[in-house]
Amino acid sequence: MGATEKLAQFVAGLRYQDITAEVVDAAKAAITDGVAVMVAGSRQPLAGIVSGYVRQLGGAPHCTVTGCGFKTNALTAAFANGIFGHCLDFEIQGVPPTHGTSSCLPAALALGEQTGADGKTVIASYVLGWEVQGRIRAATAAASNPAYHPPGLVGPLGGAVSAAKMLGLDSQRTQMALGIAASRTGGLTANTGTMVKSTHPGNAARMGVESALLAQAGFESTEHILEAPNGYVDALFGGRVDWSVLTSGLDETFRLTDPGYDVKRFPAQVHMQRPIEAVLELRKRNALDPDMVQTLTLAVRDRGHSASVPRSGLDGKFSVEYCAAVALVDGEVGIDTFTDERRFRPDVDAILGKVRVVPSSDPVSATATALLRDGSEVSETCEHFRGSIANPMSAEERLAKATACVRMVHDAADSDRLISLLERLDEMDDLSELMRLIGGP
Numbered sequence: 358m359g360a361t362e363k364l365a366q367f368v369a370g371l372r373y374q375d376i377t378a379e380v381v382d383a384a385k386a387a388i389t390d391g392v393a394v395m396v397a398g399s400r401q402p403l404a405g406i407v408s409g410y411v412r413q414l415g416g417a418p419h420c421t422v423t424g425c426g427f428k429t430n431a432l433t434a435a436f437a438n439g440i441f442g443h444c445l446d447f448e449i450q451g452v453p454p455t456h457g458t459s460s461c462l463p464a465a466l467a468l469g470e471q472t473g474a475d476g477k478t479v480i481a482s483y484v485l486g487w488e489v490q491g492r493i494r495a496a497t498a499a500a501s502n503p504a505y506h507p508p509g510l511v512g513p514l515g516g517a518v519s520a521a522k523m524l525g526l527d528s529q530r531t532q533m534a535l536g537i538a539a540s541r542t543g544g545l546t547a548n549t550g551t552m553v554k555s556t557h558p559g560n561a562a563r564m565g566v567e568s569a570l571l572a573q574a575g576f577e578s579t580e581h582i583l584e585a586p587n588g589y590v591d592a593l594f595g596g597r598v599d600w601s602v603l604t605s606g607l608d609e610t611f612r613l614t615d616p617g618y619d620v621k622r623f624p625a626q627v628h629m630q631r632p633i634e635a636v637l638e639l640r641k642r643n644a645l646d647p648d649m650v651q652t653l654t655l656a657v658r659d660r661g662h663s664a665s666v667p668r669s670g671l672d673g674k675f676s677v678e679y680c681a682a683v684a685l686v687d688g689e690v691g692i693d694t695f696t697d698e699r700r701f702r703p704d705v706d707a708i709l710g711k712v713r714v715v716p717s718s719d720p721v722s723a724t725a726t727a728l729l730r731d732g733s734e735v736s737e738t739c740e741h742f743r744g745s746i747a748n749p750m751s752a753e754e755r756l757a758k759a760t761a762c763v764r765m766v767h768d769a770a771d772s773d774r775l776i777s778l779l780e781r782l783d784e785m786d787d788l789s790e791l792m793r794l795i796g797g798p
Contacts (some may be wrong), residue, residue, distance in 0.1 A: 360581075361582055368485050416433055442558065449618045451619075452616045464565040486516065532581075538568040626674055636680075652713060658716070660677045679705075692765075
């Protein structure tokens, strides 16, 4: 039996009852984070463009567009919601990074709303989408071309798995959905720091829905797309894949808990979490004022995708220099940190000129060192950032993040109600009230 068939049988055969309580709890926490970030993302500048575009396209009003107060068809709702879920770069992150929430959850919610599914089906669909997407990413990471943005490569297959499970497809139809989705892959890393980056998970969610719907209708594809000559692995990874990582231990362990996921405190690339935390701790412990600092040096393994002087606030999410500069100036990093208004203020430009980044041989830490005007040096190292797998947030911290995001759209009462529903997702018979609140006031 080939890898495609094994994965399809696993997806079609897994029941909600087969998922352990630990994995269900991890999925509910991830879904709560994902919906909250999606709601906050619906208030970003690009959201107005996307919602206008989606509204102009039209479509049967079955599925909610987050924060926009209208519905459309499942494909375009998943597309918009995937963009909103990713545009802040605030969603949880797996290991290796792949953005499984914004690729899989919008597909599950759109089809769940359309079909009248219950919350348990959404959880199972999300667990499976995250699992398959994460396995493909882990199995091919060593052969990945860094010019491709990972969710563009693996996201459509994760979205297709979530969508196939929502529709209850059998293993043969799930194989067809994977075959269709594999021909929908792409996404260029050069677009990091622009609005286009968030369309990679948006497209993954949309193509996942399309692939599953076409498969349900009888549309056919290559049965063994992953391992076929000139298929997915040959085309995108030069035939290099660790097949055991991809298919061994199916339904024995789940990637939501093994290895788990990082929860971001700051709405920036995951590699920015350590340097931001290091600078914030350095500032706090030494009562630093920016005027006291001659130079600020960051020793990091990964300096992100952006240049030292980012082109925009959005681009700043991927710049170590910018993230360090605003952390030092403001003493906090939040959603407004990455607006153009904040990026181009003189106090930020003044500090940017003082920030230096040097390579570090340590892959799991970031060290911030400030040379002060009195000639002294102070330093702070962050190894496991708060929210990482090795240093997890408390339930209260995760709730505070979700609440802050949701309140960008809702008042306190509706925010509390939305989060309460998400925390009890496994008890919901249908998604109608949840989707009404996700849609916005």
